[in-house]
Amino acid sequence: MSEVKLTVNGRAVSRDVEDRTLLVDFIREHLGLTGTHVGCDTSQCGACTVHIDGKAVKSCTVLATQVDGASVTTIEGLADGDTLHPMQSAFRTHHGLQCGFCTPGMIMMAVDIVKRHPEGLDEETIRKELEGNICRCTGYHNIVKSIEAGAADMGGAKMAAE
Amino acid sequence: MYATKYAKATSLQDAVAKLAAADDGKFLGGGQTLLATMKQRLAAPSDLIDVTKIPELKGITVEGDTIVVGAASTHSEVAQSADIQRLLPVLSGLAATIGDPAVRNMGTMGGSVANNDPAADYPAALLGLNATVTTSKGSYAAEEFFTGIFETALDEDEIIVKIAFPIPQKAAYEKFRNPASRYSLCSVFVAMTADGPRVAVTGSGNDGVFRVAEMEAALASNWSADAVSGITIDPDTMLSDIHGSAEYRAHLVTVLAARAVAKAG
Numbered sequence A: 001m002s003e004v005k006l007t008v009n010g011r012a013v014s015r016d017v018e019d020r021t022l023l024v025d026f027i028r029e030h031l032g033l034t035g036t037h038v039g040c041d042t043s044q045c046g047a048c049t050v051h052i053d054g055k056a057v058k059s060c061t062v063l064a065t066q067v068d069g070a071s072v073t074t075i076e077g078l079a080d081g082d083t084l085h086p087m088q089s090a091f092r093t094h095h096g097l098q099c100g101f102c103t104p105g106m107i108m109m110a111v112d113i114v115k116r117h118p119e120g121l122d123e124e125t126i127r128k129e130l131e132g133n134i135c136r137c138t139g140y141h142n143i144v145k146s147i148e149a150g151a152a153d154m155g156g157a158k159m160a161a162e
Numbered sequence B: 001m002y003a004t005k006y007a008k009a010t011s012l013q014d015a016v017a018k019l020a021a022a023d024d025g026k027f028l029g030g031g032q033t034l035l036a037t038m039k040q041r042l043a044a045p046s047d048l049i050d051v052t053k054i055p056e057l058k059g060i061t062v063e064g065d066t067i068v069v070g071a072a073s074t075h076s077e078v079a080q081s082a083d084i085q086r087l088l089p090v091l092s093g094l095a096a097t098i099g100d101p102a103v104r105n106m107g108t109m110g111g112s113v114a115n116n117d118p119a120a121d122y123p124a125a126l127l128g129l130n131a132t133v134t135t136s137k138g139s140y141a142a143e144e145f146f147t148g149i150f151e152t153a154l155d156e157d158e159i160i161v162k163i164a165f166p167i168p169q170k171a172a173y174e175k176f177r178n179p180a181s182r183y184s185l186c187s188v189f190v191a192m193t194a195d196g197p198r199v200a201v202t203g204s205g206n207d208g209v210f211r212v213a214e215m216e217a218a219l220a221s222n223w224s225a226d227a228v229s230g231i232t233i234d235p236d237t238m239l240s241d242i243h244g245s246a247e248y249r250a251h252l253v254t255v256l257a258a259r260a261v262a263k264a265g
């Protein structure tokens, strides 16, 4: 067992967990934040994507103890109170989801992509950057459209606090 | 995953001592291969000793005409390093093709090189550039470091500290990726180095990463795609699986080598 201390969505948390506890299980089971999903459990699909110290990672393939002390942002941490993050709004406006299972991971990755491309995004770049996020429903078309729009909106809006 | 104990090593000595104290310990890099293997219960180390916080394993520096990459550097750090982009763009470009952005944010060069997956990308860069692997015990030329599929010259308690890449006159990497796994199905790294041309192939050899002496000789007298496009590879030396037959891979080596030479210019 180890004590793991993290800042999750701006809140300091600490739990005693088995060393083998995956970050995604820490987030879902120990903190009750079930917005982060487990799709494949084999680091392929990206449904479990969260930000660790501002960088997108697949939380099904990281131990909670490995990132002890880090700042973690999950999908629950993006909105500002009742105001959705611009990327969340864009997914709603542009119908970037069907069943919604992949969506938390898609949005967390989308925010990461925008941050890494201050020069702006075109469709080809978005599709390439999404190679680790799999969607079984949409055919990606509206996801790409949502990210293009979300990126434009993020340019003007202030970035989510991380 | 079976139960395991996790500890961060603060120095090389600390890591080696922690491993010695463990029943059946293993070093942990970014975990992008090892944790996945443990989740499938194909590995069950009693202890994981995280080496990524050891100061000697951090950072990317330019030392004369060599780029030195700390073993704990993530694939993203290599892909985004301004020094590597400027002096050895083939390496930052290669790193940017590994897996996907989230995998690149955790996976490290040391972990990839230690693992020596036959479909991994870095081994081709190390062999193609005649890189030197420095460990907690000594140093190895790439040639002597990679000894077979998932096999290296490393002892159980030996840590990769850094990898030094001499900057070549020109180089290029042509990756033919498996669209599902994103690993190399066949990829060819070519370089014109101070000691002449080098051609290294990953993803295809049944003994892991390898050089193609016949192509190197041809390029020494004539650096052009034509010089290699007629050189065939023996399918008996190739991997064969559901993703590609040995004949298919042998054919790819020649095609990709020609493309890489053309790309290097």
Ligand SMILES: Cc1cc2nc3c(=O)[nH]c(=O)nc-3n(C[C@H](O)[C@H](O)[C@H](O)COP(=O)(O)OP(=O)(O)OC[C@H]3O[C@@H](n4cnc5c(N)ncnc54)[C@H](O)[C@@H]3O)c2cc1C
Pocket (backbone or CB within 6 Å): A042, A043, A044, B026, B027, B028, B029, B030, B031, B032, B033, B034, B035, B036, B051, B071, B072, B097, B098, B099, B100, B103, B106, B107, B108, B109, B110, B111, B112, B114, B115, B117, B119, B120, B121, B122, B154, B158, B159, B160, B161, B181, B182, B183, B184
């Ligand atoms: C979805 C996915 C796609 C991928 N696609 C690609 C790809 O296209 N190309 C590619 O090349 N790779 C690919 N990978 C593998 C990825 O590059 C891994 O990051 C890499 O193989 C292992 O690095 P790691 O730091 O995560 O090592 P770990 O998983 O932590 O460790 C791997 C092995 O190396 C040992 N080790 C780690 N660090 C050291 C060290 N400093 N000294 C000695 N031993 C050490 C460990 O004990 C272990 O045996 C992919 C992985 C995933 C999950």
Ligand code: FES
Pocket (backbone or CB within 6 Å): A037, A038, A039, A040, A041, A042, A043, A044, A045, A046, A047, A048, A049, A058, A059, A060, A061
């Ligand atoms: S659940 Fe983590 S990548 Fe699919």
Ligand code: FES
Pocket (backbone or CB within 6 Å): A096, A097, A098, A099, A100, A101, A102, A103, A134, A135, A136, A137, A138
């Ligand atoms: S919306 Fe159903 S998996 Fe993407």
